Amino acid sequence: MINIAIDGPAGAGKSTIAKKVAAKLSFIYVDTGAMYRAMALYLHRNGISADDTERIAAACTGAEISIEYRNGEQVVLLGGENVNPFLRTEEVSAMASKSSAVPQVRTRLVQLQQELAAAQNVVMDGRDIGTVVLPHAQVKVYLTASVEVRARRRFLELQEKGEPAVFETIAADIAERDHRDMTREVSPLKQADDAVLVDTSDMTIDEVTERILRIVEEKTGLLKGDSNV
Numbered sequence: 001m002i003n004i005a006i007d008g009p010a011g012a013g014k015s016t017i018a019k020k021v022a023a024k025l026s027f028i029y030v031d032t033g034a035m036y037r038a039m040a041l042y043l044h045r046n047g048i049s050a051d052d053t054e055r056i057a058a059a060c061t062g063a064e065i066s067i068e069y070r071n072g073e074q075v076v077l078l079g080g081e082n083v084n085p086f087l088r089t090e091e092v093s094a095m096a097s098k099s100s101a102v103p104q105v106r107t108r109l110v111q112l113q114q115e116l117a118a119a120q121n122v123v124m125d126g127r128d129i130g131t132v133v134l135p136h137a138q139v140k141v142y143l144t145a146s147v148e149v150r151a152r153r154r155f156l157e158l159q160e161k162g163e164p165a166v167f168e169t170i171a172a173d174i175a176e177r178d179h180r181d182m183t184r185e186v187s188p189l190k191q192a193d194d195a196v197l198v199d200t201s202d203m204t205i206d207e208v209t210e211r212i213l214r215i216v217e218e219k220t221g222l223l224k225g226d227s228n229v
């Protein structure tokens with residue numbers, strides 16, 4: 001199986017890019033953040049507080065999380081229920097940010113991620129894919145962008161939706177999340193030694209996609225001679 005790992009901080013464009021790369025290669029796109037969010041939803045529904053590490057560690061084994069693909073979209077099932085519509089709320093984001101640091105949560109989800117990658121060709125994005133989940137991935141990319149650029153992208157996205165947005169607050173939130181992701185004890189966000197760094201600050205989505213497809217070609221021989229890459 002061919003495994004492509006894409007890691008990086010929040011807002012670097014991982015999911016947009018990973019989806020495009022997967023579509024181009026006819027690989028499956030695995031969004032591991034959505035799995036941490038589904039676990040967070042389960043904990044939230046069970047009335048567990050985000051700071052109660054002990055209860056999170058005990059309760060997480062009861063969550064039945066699985067993944068399906070419907071019309072090419074990843075659907076996260078929690079006890080058989082499609083929970084995709086509930087994964088992007090503020091409560092779930094806040095819970096996921098804390099519960100994803102609990103080792104028992106990670107052990108369960110990493111196992112599921114490794115099973116998916118062993119069964120099919122995948123493009124998987126997250127924080128620890130190249131370092132912990134798929135250390136033998138043939139292609140590893142560390143996608144990043146400056147805090148200012150990521151904040152600006154988020155600001156414009158909110159403005160477009162007509163939602164209130166203050167640039168300084170967004171930038172401060174991003175910097176704080178980076179710090180939390182990079183300094184946590186278990187599986188902190190960091191570039192794998194053998195990952196290729198791609199800074200998307202001054203690149204368009206198409207340029208980043210093309211750059212990654214070139215890296216894939218170089219490392220795997222796939223796409224050779226495909227002039228549409």
Ligand code: DC
Pocket residue numbers: 010032033034036037096097098100101125126127128129
């Ligand atoms: O990428 P995202 O915002 O959907 O991720 C949700 C949360 O899960 C976020 O707090 C980071 C965490 N996460 C993680 O710890 N490891 C991963 N492989 C993916 C996400």
